[in-house]
Amino acid sequence: MRNPWTRTGNYKTSYAQDTTIFATYSEQASLAVFLIGMLVLPQFLSRGDMQILDLILIYALAVLGLNIITGYAGLINIGHAAFLGVGAYTAALVAPYLPFWAVLPVSGLVAAAAGAVVGIPALRIKHLYLAIATLAFQLIFEWAVGHSPALEQGGAMAMPRVVFLGYKVGFKNHHYFWYYVTFVVLVVMAFGFRNLLRTRFGRSLVAVRDNDRAADAMGMDPGRTKVFAFALGAFYAGVAGALYAYWSRAVVIEDYSLMISIKFLAMAIVGGLGTLVGSFFGPAFLELLDINMETFSYWIKTIYNPPGVDVGSAIRPLAFGLAIVLFLIFEPRGLANWWRLLRSYFRNWPFKY
Amino acid sequence: MSYFFQLLISGIVVGSVYALAALGFVLIYKASRVINFAHGHFIAIGAFTAYALAVGLGLSVWIAAAFALVFTAVVGYFTERVFLKPLVGQPIISVIMVTIGLASVFGGLIHLTPYGSGNFSLPGFLPEGGVSFAGISVSYPQLLAVVFTAVFLAAFGWFFQRSTVGIAMRAVADDQMASMSLGVSVEKVFALAWAAAGVTAAAAGLIVGAISGLNLEGLVGIGLKVFPVVILGGLDSIPGAVVGGIIIGLLENLAAGYLDAYIPGGGTGDVFPFLVLLLVLWFKPHGLFGTEEIERV
Numbered sequence: 001m002r003n004p005w006t007r008t009g010n011y012k013t014s015y016a017q018d019t020t021i022f023a024t025y026s027e028q029a030s031l032a033v034f035l036i037g038m039l040v041l042p043q044f045l046s047r048g049d050m051q052i053l054d055l056i057l058i059y060a061l062a063v064l065g066l067n068i069i070t071g072y073a074g075l076i077n078i079g080h081a082a083f084l085g086v087g088a089y090t091a092a093l094v095a096p097y098l099p100f101w102a103v104l105p106v107s108g109l110v111a112a113a114a115g116a117v118v119g120i121p122a123l124r125i126k127h128l129y130l131a132i133a134t135l136a137f138q139l140i141f142e143w144a145v146g147h148s149p150a151l152e153q154g155g156a157m158a159m160p161r162v163v164f165l166g167y168k169v170g171f172k173n174h175h176y177f178w179y180y181v182t183f184v185v186l187v188v189m190a191f192g193f194r195n196l197l198r199t200r201f202g203r204s205l206v207a208v209r210d211n212d213r214a215a216d217a218m219g220m221d222p223g224r225t226k227v228f229a230f231a232l233g234a235f236y237a238g239v240a241g242a243l244y245a246y247w248s249r250a251v252v253i254e255d256y257s258l259m260i261s262i263k264f265l266a267m268a269i270v271g272g273l274g275t276l277v278g279s280f281f282g283p284a285f286l287e288l289l290d291i292n293m294e295t296f297s298y299w300i301k302t303i304y305n306p307p308g309v310d311v312g313s314a315i316r317p318l319a320f321g322l323a324i325v326l327f328l329i330f331e332p333r334g335l336a337n338w339w340r341l342l343r344s345y346f347r348n349w350p351f352k353y
Numbered sequence: 354m355s356y357f358f359q360l361l362i363s364g365i366v367v368g369s370v371y372a373l374a375a376l377g378f379v380l381i382y383k384a385s386r387v388i389n390f391a392h393g394h395f396i397a398i399g400a401f402t403a404y405a406l407a408v409g410l411g412l413s414v415w416i417a418a419a420f421a422l423v424f425t426a427v428v429g430y431f432t433e434r435v436f437l438k439p440l441v442g443q444p445i446i447s448v449i450m451v452t453i454g455l456a457s458v459f460g461g462l463i464h465l466t467p468y469g470s471g472n473f474s475l476p477g478f479l480p481e482g483g484v485s486f487a488g489i490s491v492s493y494p495q496l497l498a499v500v501f502t503a504v505f506l507a508a509f510g511w512f513f514q515r516s517t518v519g520i521a522m523r524a525v526a527d528d529q530m531a532s533m534s535l536g537v538s539v540e541k542v543f544a545l546a547w548a549a550a551g552v553t554a555a556a557a558g559l560i561v562g563a564i565s566g567l568n569l570e571g572l573v574g575i576g577l578k579v580f581p582v583v584i585l586g587g588l589d590s591i592p593g594a595v596v597g598g599i600i601i602g603l604l605e606n607l608a609a610g611y612l613d614a615y616i617p618g619g620g621t622g623d624v625f626p627f628l629v630l631l632l633v634l635w636f637k638p639h640g641l642f643g644t645e646e647i648e649r650v
Contacts, residue, residue, distance in 0.1 A: 076446050121631070125638045127445055128388055128588070132580050133634050136627040139577070143624040147617055262453055269450050308467035318461025324454030328447050329439045 021194065038183060042176050050175035052287065057182045058243050059283035063267045064193050064276075065236025070265070071274025072202065073229035074209030075122060076131035079138035080264045083118075083234040085145065085256030087111040087241025092157040092251040100162045104185065104242050111238020112231040119230030123223040126212070138258050145253050154253030159245050178247045185243065189236060194276050196232075205229055266324045272336025281335035286323065293319045358489045360610040361603065366495045366564060368602020369502035373557040374575050375582040375594035376509065377550030383526040383589045384546035387437060390452040392554060393576015394459035399425040399555025400567050401468045407476060414475060422555045429551025433544045460573070469569055475562040498560045505556055506595060509549075513591070522546060526589070578605075581626035585633050587643025596641060601626050 005025045012018050022028045042050060062084055069077045087107035095103050121133045146154040162169045162177070169177045196202040204225050207215040212222040245251045263286065271282025297315040305311060331337060374396060381389050389395075399421045406417035436455060440448055463469050484491050513519040524532040525542040533539050558572060582601045586593025609622030639645045 070446065074446075076449060121634055125634055128449075129584070129634060129638055131388070131445075131449060132584060133631060135577075135580060136630045136634075139627050140624055140631075143620065143627075147620070149617060153618060262457075265446075265450060265453070269446070273446070304465075306467065308471070309465060310469065311465070314461045314464030314469060316461070317457045317464070321454040321457025321459075321461060325436060325451055325458065328443075328451045328454065329436070332443065332447055 019198070035187070039180075042179055047172075047175055050179055052291065054175055054179050054182060054247050056280075056283045056287050057179070057186055058240050058247060059264070059267065059287065060280045061182070061186050061189060061243065062237050062240035063264055063271065063279040063283055064189060065233040065240065066264050066268050067233075067274050067279055068193065068196065068205075068236065069229050069233035070268060072197070072205045072209065073226060073233075075119075075226060075229060076127075076265075077134045077230075077233070078131055078258075078261050078265065079118065079134035079141070080233075080237055081256045081258070081260035082138045082141035083111045083115055083237035084241035084244060084260070085141060085253070086114045086234070087238030088245040088251045088256060089145065089151055089157070090238070091242035091245045092151075092159060095160050095245075100164070100181075100246065104239050107242035108235040108238040111241065112235040115234020115237075116227050116231040118234070119227040122226035122230065135258075138261055142253060142257060145256075156250040156252050158250050159248075162246065174249075175247075178243065182243050182247075185239060189239070190276060190279075193236075193279075201225070201228065263320075266320065270323060270327050270334055272334030272339075275334070275336035277339050278334050278336035281339070285335060286320065289319055289323060290316055355489055356610070360606045362489065362491055362495065364603035364606035365599060366498050366602070367606060368599035369499050370557050370560050370564075370575065370598075371578055371582050371602050372595045372598025373502055373505060373553050373560065375579050375586065375598050376506070376591060377553035377557075378579045378583055379586075379589065379591055379594045380522075380546050380553070381550045382583070383591075384522060385433075385437070385441075385543045387448050388452065389550070390449065390576070391432075391456035391459055392550070392579055393573035394456050394463070395425055395429060395551055395554035396558040396561070396575055397463060397468075397569055397572040398428055398459065398558075399551070400558030400562050400572055401463065401466070401473075401569075402555070403559055403562065404468070404473050404475060404567060405466075408473075418559050421559065422552050425551035425555035425558075426548040427551070429547040429549075429554075430544050433547035437543070437547070438540070456573075456576075460569075463569060468567075471568070473567040474565075475567070492564075494563045498564050501556070501560060505553070509553070509591075518545060522549075578626055581630040581633075583640075584630050585640055587640030589644055590640070590642035593640055593642035601629065604629060 022031075041053075045053065062080065065083070066077060066080045069075050069080070087110065090107040090110040091103050094106055098106065118134060118137045122130055125133065142154075145151050151157065164177070197206065204215065204220045207218065207220060208222045208225045215225075216222050241256070244255065248255065267282035267286050268278070269282070270285055271278030271280070293316045294312065296319075297312040300315060301311050327334060374392065377395070378389055378392050381387055402424045403414075403417045403421035406412045406420055407414050410417075412420075432455065436451055437448070440451055484493075484496065513523055521532065521537045522542050522545065524535070524537055525539050529539055532542075557575065558567075561567065561572060561575070578601065582597040583594060584597075585600060586595070586597025605622040605626055608625035609619075612621040612625075613619040633640060
């Protein structure tokens, strides 16, 4: 008997059935439950928790973009925070004149243009050389912002308050409002991310990643594919940057520095490179680790606190670095792999295999 | 004109620091194709070990320096053994990320000591003043820096040309399979390359200590400046590291000396090397002396 709720009772009779995202009804149902859960979640959280949750979602959006560039296309990008920065500074410049729902795509498009420019060297160079080129872009971006009087030389540029349908977003509901905005944007863009690999362009991304010479011989254009990958990933980053600017109420260069770029790469790796769930697990894991290490360092201070040592600024990078190194050595496929194992355990239920 | 020569001199001095730092970087890349993002932290470890021994324990600066060289070599050796060895054969991004993670770990460990923030200077062990010639003055520390670099490079040159270990390292860089079949232990060579890189990094840190103060951010920053140097010189070329180092040092100082006046906020020297880096990548990706890779499907 055919049972569309579980894998075991399900057999496929057409190619279309084989390529669907949701193999069973229970997968659709669990997604629906998860989305509804995310919608009601803010009712149970304090403002402080909401702030962290917002940050995780915004970073998840940025990591989705990085996963297109680095995960799908295999182009190592050490300048992703600069793309966020381009989006954020665009938002700061246009926000006084546009409603916020128009600011987000505009920021994304400007960042995509920047991404395409950064991607141009990919026509000629690859691997390590390209990684170093993106590193140079990151440093040049930071320097350029730091020397632009129009951008307050990297100092704080205030973001205006938002009015939405006559509803003024104030201090109390700030994090709640941006949670819902980020959530909607994230769902739409994650949908796009998930379906990207089913498109012609997505397929050529993976082909170029695995062997660009072979892809070239098969009639794809590796150079153009790489530039588009950079532009698309930077679009995600730009939207995330605009959201970050609104969320933090001001644009400061420190939020878009090399350290943050490294953080995004670490999030992508810890979550699982090129996976959708990993883009959520990675930011959540590293942000929660960071916050817990901050509390942990207060405890350390009661034992070890010599003069001239800032334990807080020591423990956090230490834990961050260890997380990256240990994941790479023991679980290079990241948290997404644990998720996959967990799911496959339940997939064949009630049979063992 | 004397302004120009003054910039030239300080450019060469800074350049010799870059050359030493880049030398270690290239050694690692040549042997094991790993890009080491933690190189700036090796420089810091070497410099602060020497400082701790010289100031904390009151040892002579020369003995402290020798200890620092050895200690950083040991750190390099075990870094390769413990963290890089499990990743042999993994994709480039894993290897890059593990060195980035290590940089973070080393940074955290240095922050656990009192040297994480603030400025430190090695006790003066050279006479004040310097040599003056036709209105251009060179201080003794600057002179020492250049001489020290030259001696160090000569020693490394000898090591690679004549010693058995050095020849084995070149053989591995050339062809891993062939050298393995001739009885060279590739694993050992990888670890030795990291140890040698530790020595050169510590040497660079010591020179920074001699010509200016020590400061964690500044030392780590040298680790980033190494990138323009090695790209200009060629990622896998030892002479390239030296020539690239001197050129980048000169360009940085000349840019800072002549362009800062026109840029609000100054600091041209910090960004100029990276502009050069992008130009080199665009027009001559394998640098001045790098080997061009030929790829096949």
